Amino acid sequence: MGSIILFGPPGAGKGTQAQRILEHTGQPQVSTGDMLRAALAAGTEVGEEAKRYMDAGALVPDDVILRLIVDRLKEDDAAAGVMFDGFPRTTPQARALDAITEIRAVVSIEVPDDDIVERITGRFTCRGCGTVYHDVHLPLPEGSCPCGAFEELRRADDNEATVRARLATYHQQTQPVATHYEAQGLLHRINGVGHVDAITADILAVLRNV
Template sequence: MRIVMLGAPGAGKGTQAQRMVSHFGIPQISTGEIFRENLKRNTPLGREIKEFMEKGELVPDDIVLKIVEERLSHGDCAKGFVLDGFPRTLGQAKAFDGDVDVSCVINLSVDDKVLLERLAGRRTCRNCSAVHHISVLKDRKVCPLCGGELFTRQDDAEATITNRMKVYYKNTHPLIEYYRKKGKLIDVNSAQPPQAVFEEIKERIAEL
């Protein structure tokens, strides 16, 4: 099962990808997580992508494709994978189609107002990298999992969120029609509670 996750920032791609990992027994490939790990370790790649991420801009296609191709070459991807955060442009999608036959594309749709509320309320742990929302936190400064310090990521700051949305509608939103024409798109309403979203995803995949 080779799955691609689509949706605006805050639509819940990472959350649903993690559930599919547990259910289908395939790895989650998150370009954002790979980027953040390299930023944390201050690797050459991390330094290269830092200026793009901090401004909410997309990392150039050639860099992203190189990262994804390297990760998919690992043995744990032999039976499939869930791609979270890739492809983000038509150029990436077309280049990827030349190498991989995607099983389906899950598009998580939700109103912009809900997205903004979700993103602005996100807090990330400096220690374990877990992401939480202020709506369920007893203490907005302490991670409930490990006790680490919670902070607002640069790409979750209000100004950056606005720019990320603009970038999404310009570059990534066209992928919806691209995959729809290919007969690979599955539209799912992600304004529902996470478990309800996942149940719908499972039902739709079972129909393939």
């Protein structure tokens, strides 16, 4: 078996696809955010160490994250591998991960920057009920939210300049990770533009053949 890495820019739909894929593979989804929260809640030694960095407003260093992953991989549900979502983000992280688990496939969900910008900057939420809408893809039905308490909420960091800056960081740091796995013959590129069901089908087709 071995673990799977789901890879792609912010806004590519990794979270949505991860949920759908794990229903088929049974491999648990592992993100660093979830692992940190679980370790903090459980009060483990590595969780306490991570907390000291977070309390100081610092990034949790790679070696601490790697120890979280080592612990996570020892859990019963991870025996056949896991699905990493949002990790590794850098080549040093990828090399460290290679040393602790076998990677079976890396699925890169590819979406052009302009599409990502449109997806993210068009998003807004109804403050009344929490429903997420989109200017183009999921407009308000008949101009308002059926909950009757519509109030538009847009995240301040969902503006074009911020999204383009995040994408620039992604390309600079994370694209070398794609190159790292491509050299090992593990990288599979998926077109992330189109219907969510079609994208899931493409990913599952890749995973059936590795």
